[in-house]
Amino acid sequence: MFTRSSRHALMLWAALCLFYSGSALADEAVQVSKDAQVVYCSVGWPVGPEHIKDMLQSGIALSVVWKLSVHRFRRYWLDEGIASITVARRVIPDLLSHRWTLEDQAAGISRQVASLDAAVHFLTHLERYPVVDRSLLQQGERYELDVSLQSYEGTSMEKWWNRILQADDFSASASFQEP
Amino acid sequence: MRFDLMRFLPLLMAAALISLAVLLWPDALARGLIVVWINEVILIVLSLVLLQYGMRLLLRRGEPRAGSRLRAKLVIAMVGMLMLPSLVIQLSASQMVERGMDVWFDLRVDTLLDRALKLAQGFYDRIDIDMKRGLRSYVDDPVLQQSVDAHAAFGMADERLLQILRIEGWDRIQLFDINERLVADVRESGLIELHSEPLSEAAKLTMRLGNVATKIVAEGGVEKxxxxxxxxxxxxxxxxMRVELKLPEGVIRSARLVEADYQSYRALEHNRQMIKDLFANAMLFVTLIVVILASLVALLFARRLTAPIGELAAALHRVxxxxxxxxxxxxSQDELGSLARSFNQMAGRLKQNARAIEQAQLDLTEALANSRQRQYILETLLANLHTGVLLVDARGTIRLLNQSLHxxxxxxxxxxxxxxxxxxxRNQPGFLAEFYEQMKTQKLSGVQQQFELSGEHGITHILVRGARLKLSGMAEFSGELIMVDDITELANAQRSQAWAEVAQRLAHEIKNPLTPIKLSAERLQRRFRKQVDAHDVFDSCTHAIITQVERLQRLIADFSSLARMPKPKISKVPVADIMRDMRELFNAYRQVRISMPExxxxxxxxxDQVRQVLINLLDNAVAASAEGGEVLLYVRVSDEWLEWHVEDNGPGIPEDMQEHVFEAYFSTKSGGSGLGLAIARRIAEDHGGQLTLLSARQPTHFRFRLPREPMLLEEI
Structure with missing residues (x-):
């Protein structure tokens, strides 16, 4: 019914549709909010918590690296990078005491919680996280906020090649306009 | 067109490696394994190398380099021999790992670790429960409530805390008032000095929420x-109220070990597939390294092995x-070395043979050049030879003849x-056939014969000589060589010479007695004329004697002239002077008309000699045209010749005598000596000129001509 070339074209079209639909789903996970000085980002990793819970309950430490970057959209040239933030978080389980140590490596803060859901939420969500100072933004311009996430088991995050070799587990973007 | 597998093999191998790379492309689990990526890089690099080599092989025109096919086959064979066991080992090892992991992650191990962990957790849970129960029992203690109030007495609190410490078995109890100030701090050893410390977040949370809370803190390897x-x-x-309980080190260490083992086990279990991937990729890495090393070694070995063959093939190509x-x-001293030695010997012999052939070719070329040179010389010689040459082979076929023969x-x-x-x-000349037949019949080595041929220009004397040829050897040839010479002039010269000798002898023998005879006759006439009666008879007789003697003397003088003609004394003479002399001499003859040159x-x-020639010619013409004829003498001048023409309209010269008019002692006149024209021709020839009878009658026309250039005369 279809020739070989037409089959290839259909497959390419379907792949593109899937890619863009995936992007659209991911984009809904990113929300941009602002106050007078700062632009904030709220994002959640749309992954089932059971898998993470299972791993944490098995005593396996988990780490995530969030990468947030803001670009100024330029139609006929490469986008201009405005800001780039890396947030590294780790949860270390203590199976004997049923407590979870939450570490924010960027801030250097560590605390223990007894709730597994809190540990999972700590890994999978950024709540109103400050991204960029609005003084760096130009009025009337449109900006893109790209968010990506890489997850690691144990301490493998510290291996330099993982940053190069490992693909993103999650990526999303959102755009916002400066008034 | 025959399908050349060897030519496509690198491309096929590249395709196989690319397929393997795609097949082994790491999934999400294996992406963190650097060995996977190393394997991918190796596979891709290898496939690119093979692809480049394969494309070069495919696009190459003409024959491949000598020995390259053999080298490729050797490398493929050696790598193939190595790859087969490597694959078997890889598969076996993968199976072993699979089985081993099944053993490691056995259900019993799993259950055992779960129980151990629960045991350890039970210890911690028990500590937690006991501490919380104890803490709850002292929440409503009145002494403690008074103590945390701002106005309480410190002494009562210390005693109560020491009591609780002993009851609960805790290691330390601290009491903070409502303002978070430390009001009591007791340990097993007793009271200690109070040092105000800020409350932790957990403590503040407890005060705010009103809940009992516990936590485990590890400090310096000790857990509390x-x-x-x-x-x-x-x-x-x-x-x-804050309490501390130091956990027993032995138990804690064991519990933590159990936890660590459990974590490791679960991590391994969780990464089971990744471990298998790691092992498989490690094996693949080793296999690839071994294959690459083996390929390099095989390549080196094959190069060393095929280099002599390649050199031999290249040398053969050059040969x-x-x-x-x-x-x-x-x-080398092996078979290849022997082959090289044999080849060098063969090349040496070929070189010697080629040199010999080249030398022979040079000799032949030189011989051919000499032969051509000789042929050219022979042809030139034959062309310039006045002798006619005719070469006839044994079958009577003419092989060679020259222009002179024609x-x-x-x-x-x-x-x-x-x-x-x-x-x-068959037609003419028949004498040659007779001569040839005679030579063949008599089988003589040399024959010579003279022939007289009558033709338009008179009789020609031909001398024919023959020689038998018989060459043996490579150029075997047999035949007859016939040489033909025109000896007419020679014969005439010989005849003239003979006549000159006869004339000289006759003159010598006759001249001497003539003078006494004449003198005697004149004496007789003078002394005895008066004594005789018959004067008429006497006078007639003596006059006849004297007249005849004078005639004889003139004849003798002519003979002498012919025999001893002096060499001409050449000088520059105006032709008009000669013609003027002739006019004076023959002025008496009315029929002679002499035209002066213009x-x-x-x-x-x-x-003098020219005058004699002209006198002879005019004498003859006058004698021939005595009866009312006309004699003409005129001069013609050309670039080369000066010609005197003498014509008369007399009866002319009979046809049968025309050939002999220039011969000595030939005369048509009754009183002539027959030497006039002979002498005239002799003079003409001595001057390098010619005397020719152009027309025998009506008119009888003689032409006497001399060359104009003095050089020619000097060369005579």
């Missing part, structure tokens, strides 16, 4: 259980193209080499 209990006051404030200055190294015998002009002599001689012309000659 810390508990917080809110102490409400009667006034509505909340104090805080095929004609380059015999080729030698290959004979380094000149001497005009009948032979149509003869060609390759034609039969006897066939050609322009001044000089003649390089002996004037």
């Amino acid at each position: 259980a810390i508990g917080y209990a809110p102490i409400p006051t009667r006034k509505g404030g909340v104090g805080l 095929t193209e004609g380059d015999l200055d080729v030698a290959i190294p004979e380094s 000149d001497i015998l005009p009948e032979t002009k149509h003869w060609l080499p390759g034609s039969s002599l006897l066939e050609n001689c 322009e001044h012309v000089d003649c390089y000659c002996d004037a």
